[in-house]
Amino acid sequence: MKVHVLQNAQIYTGDPARPWAHTLAIAADRIVALDQEATRWEAAPSATITDMEGATIIPGLIDSHLHLMWYALAQDELALRDLTREELLQRVAEKAVEVPPGTWIQGRNWDQNLWADDRFPTAAELDSVAPHNPVVLTAKSAHAVVANSMALHEAGITAKTPDPAGGELGRHADGSPNGMLFEHAMQLVLAAVPEPTLDEVIAALRGVQEQLLAVGLTGIHDMDGAPAFAAFQALHREHALHVRVVKYVWQDALAGVLAAGLRSGGGDDWLRFGGLKLFADGALGARTAALFAPYEGEPENVGLL
Numbered sequence: 001m002k003v004h005v006l007q008n009a010q011i012y013t014g015d016p017a018r019p020w021a022h023t024l025a026i027a028a029d030r031i032v033a034l035d036q037e038a039t040r041w042e043a044a045p046s047a048t049i050t051d052m053e054g055a056t057i058i059p060g061l062i063d064s065h066l067h068l069m070w071y072a073l074a075q076d077e078l079a080l081r082d083l084t085r086e087e088l089l090q091r092v093a094e095k096a097v098e099v100p101p102g103t104w105i106q107g108r109n110w111d112q113n114l115w116a117d118d119r120f121p122t123a124a125e126l127d128s129v130a131p132h133n134p135v136v137l138t139a140k141s142a143h144a145v146v147a148n149s150m151a152l153h154e155a156g157i158t159a160k161t162p163d164p165a166g167g168e169l170g171r172h173a174d175g176s177p178n179g180m181l182f183e184h185a186m187q188l189v190l191a192a193v194p195e196p197t198l199d200e201v202i203a204a205l206r207g208v209q210e211q212l213l214a215v216g217l218t219g220i221h222d223m224d225g226a227p228a229f230a231a232f233q234a235l236h237r238e239h240a241l242h243v244r245v246v247k248y249v250w251q252d253a254l255a256g257v258l259a260a261g262l263r264s265g266g267g268d269d270w271l272r273f274g275g276l277k278l279f280a281d282g283a284l285g286a287r288t289a290a291l292f293a294p295y296e297g298e299p300e301n302v303g304l305l
Contacts, residue, residue: 009052060218069228072204078107093129101132123179141285155192201231219244246274
């Protein structure tokens with residue numbers, strides 16, 4: 001049995017009765033002892049002893065709500081966090097020069113609340129910098145997207161397209177779409193974007209795990225849909241899953257989950273089923289969170305249930 005003893009460290013345990021320790025023993029990939037009890041493991045035939053030189057050790061961090069597939073795939077998309085409206089349009093323009101006409105351009109994490117003029121972006125603005133490519137950009141909240149005219153056309157969205165249940169299309173005064181899509185309406189255009197293959201999702205997740213580990217994240221509760229679950233299982237079978245995953249599914253998968261007899265907690269230390277993710281309303285950033293009073297400057301808008 002492989003034994004590793006860490007000495008001379010500042011070890012935060014998370015146990016109120018014993019919050020700090022200085023020596024830690026690991027055996028068979030489990031923490032088995034602290035301090036005096038840990039030193040006894042130094043005599044084990046296979047023991048490796050490391051002087052931590054006073055370094056701080058904390059338990060691995062767990063992100064309780066993460067979309068790792070979205071994050072992984074977004075590595076190849078436009079990064080729009082903290083950009084101004086003008087900078088966002090410049091990024092789209094640059095991408096449109098790099099890719100062939102007709103290629104979808106995607107980006108994430110724009111936030112109009114940071115802009116001097118905090119109105120939502122429009123299809124016309126995107127058309128002005130990328131007229132020959134379908135463009136769809138997801139807001140930071142992930143509860144709204146903006147699409148250009150070519151993307152709306154690819155999705156078959158017109159002035160006659162009705163608002164879906166639980167969603168809303170942004171519209172001009174004449175009823176024509178202005179490019180904004182909120183909540184369930186987002187799927188009207190996102191469904192037209194070419195889906196990544198399972199192999200592409202697996203490769204993206206495989207490559208992004210080191211980023212999580214580098215900042216201390218050793219476990220996540222993942223809220224992406226069924227393709228992510230399939231990819232995590234594939235990595236697990238290959239022993240290539242290095243972050244512990246508690247996996248949730250969306251409501252559209254509920255019938256299959258019940259039919260399969262899945263229950264919360266099923267799985268093992270590396271991948272287990274967590275449960276179901278449900279939506280009650282929207283998000284404040286997208287101005288779709290349900291309120292008792294209208295949003296400032298939008299007297300008809302009280303959000304979406």
